[in-house]
Amino acid sequence: MPTIEQAIALFGVTIDEHLDRQAEIPILSGLQFQGDVAVVPARRDPARTPVPETGVPIVRGQAEANTHLLLATGKAFFAPERFGGGLVLGVLTVAEGATAYLAHPEHAFTGIAPGTYELRRQREQANGARFVED
Template identity: 50%
Template structure:
């Protein structure tokens, strides 16, 4: 059996989509209540159009995370550096509803309130070049030398303490005799 977008849209219309006012995630996008966000964001001023706003566009065949709205819903895109995780700020007015739509993840409902939308951080695998491997080996060798030196110094201090204690013990056993 084959499905198309029209079939999926019909099925989605029949579903009850829960509306959440707390932290939620949809694939690569997080919806964070503004009270939980570490940075301060001004209230957004741009109304979400009936056609919605692409929060994250699908790259290389991926699907778009689309913000849809009913009522007074405003979203401002955050124009930041390429490594900035914050996508924008969202405000869902009283009595309004907002949804994040995605063909693979389904829809998530967003309750009235202020939110910050962020993307997920992608972690690249660590690549070790031959030069980096040599530097790591040198650093480990130096750390082993330092540890051996510190261990020898500790042993020397402990021996000196044992010698001092032995001398004290010898003096305690000495009896002084009057002439």
């Protein structure tokens, strides 16, 4: 498993100083969360648009801070949800032999194994339904 320090060197993404740079990043194929973003295994048509080396912002934070950024080593593909505004942000397909990562300044990196997934927002019920924001 790669470490946070190795991912920082590979992708050039900075994370909060208090996070342990030597911690390993597990590569998971099941349901996982990174703050307000869920990675959900899905039986969907595979995405076909390559994830660029610079990554894909999945959820942008205020003033570009706290953005969840999708990155990959090897072949990974992302198709944003065409109708936007709902809980499903898009479909991610990670090819065999590749790994995708969600990077976030406060949460470091989440590793995503080969497969097809829906990336989703969370929502909470207060006076009305609203998206969870971290």
